[in-house]
Amino acid sequence: MSFFCCAEQLLAQRLGRRIAQRNCELRTPFSTFWNAFRGVSGRDRWKLLHLLPSIFRSESRSVPEESCAFDSLAEYGAKYSQLAKMLGRPEQIPPMGETEFLDAMVHRTIWYPGGIGVNDFFFLTALVGILAPPRVIEIGTSTGFSAAIIAAALSRRHGKDGAACVDTIDLNTQWFVDETKLSGFEIQSLFPDFASMIRLHVPHDSSFVAKLSQPNELKVAFIDADHRHPRVLLDVLRVAPFVDADGWIVLHDIHLGSLGKKMKASGEPTPFAMPYGAEWFFQNWPFRKIDGGNIGAIQLPNDKRALVPFALRLMSLPFEIENKAAVRARAAIHRSFAQLL
DSSP: OOHHHHHHHHHHHHHHHHTTSTTOOBOOOHHHHHHHHHHSOHHHHHHHHTTHHHHTSOBOOOSOOEEOOOOOGGGHHHHHHHHHHHTTOTTOOOOTTHHHHHHHHHTOSOOOTTSOOHHHHHHHHHHHHHHOOSEEEEEOOTTSHHHHHHHHHHHHHHOSSSSOEEEEEOSOSBOSSOTTSBTTHHHHHHOTTTGGGEEEETTOOGGGHHHHOOTTOEEEEEEOSOOSTTHHHHHHHHHGGGEEEEEEEEEEOTTHHHHHHHHHHTTOOOSSOOOSHHHHHHHHOOSOEEEOSSEEEEEOOSSGGGHHHHHHHHTTSOOSSOHHHHHHHHHHHHHHGGGTO
16 A cells, blocks of 8 residues: 555544534545546546646635524424525415424324434424425435425425425335335325325435436435435435525434434443434535534535535545445446536
8 A cells, every 4th residue: 555545544534533523624635536537437537627726625614504403393483484584585484284283293103213303304394395396306215204294395385286296215125124114104104195295216326316307406305315424425416416506405414423422422322323424514515504403404506516526525534334335435426426517
């Protein structure tokens, strides 16, 4: 192994230790750029070269982080109004029946592990309801609860007659916690009124978005799949070409790694792996974003080529996957650049 490779690995380890510091700056190692240069097609190599100044410039967050966490149903209306102003829709108010629906979801009898929490689905419901897109794409179906939450929010804006829908994509046909259950099993059992609005696509990964959408079509997407770095980055890069430049991508578990660290420090058992991928991505996102607690929304830049330098900087952090999985993820990230350059 060369001296430079050893030095870069040492740098990556040090960056991994510093990631809890919210304002740390990332830099693109030359080897990361060189691997990307070799991984893209000949035509795209020239486009990548044009981005060299921004690729090798360290990027600190220039856009102040906004915050709008929904801590209780009692303050839902006030937080909804705050979020609506942030999203440029100050006229929006919660539609009739929304707080009653959310209260029923808070008090449902069965809670399955791995799903979004109460404060998370308050934020998700409000954002979807405020922006009221005709369609939302979700990456990571799990039980189907979050897809149904999105469908319910859309139904209160568009009705249930087909004017709006949710496409939810999952790599697994069975629920990852219990393989005796199918992915999306809660959709029909808990939300039969909204089941017709939800289209389940399994077994597929985020690359399947290209078969469902046109470029710049979407206003909202929700990513809640594999949280290990760089899988979150890969999902965002694959979805980004199909999201409007002023659209939003919602990410779940943006504080999962730190939460897991605190639980372990206090001696609490963690029910499943708690990686940092979503947290690292959200913390280092250099464009507009809204922190909603353990869920957050990022807004894409007007020029999506800016995602490439960001991706290369983020890839300087140590991967949370190894061996062939890491090699495949890196190659897939390089291929995703083609639709951004």
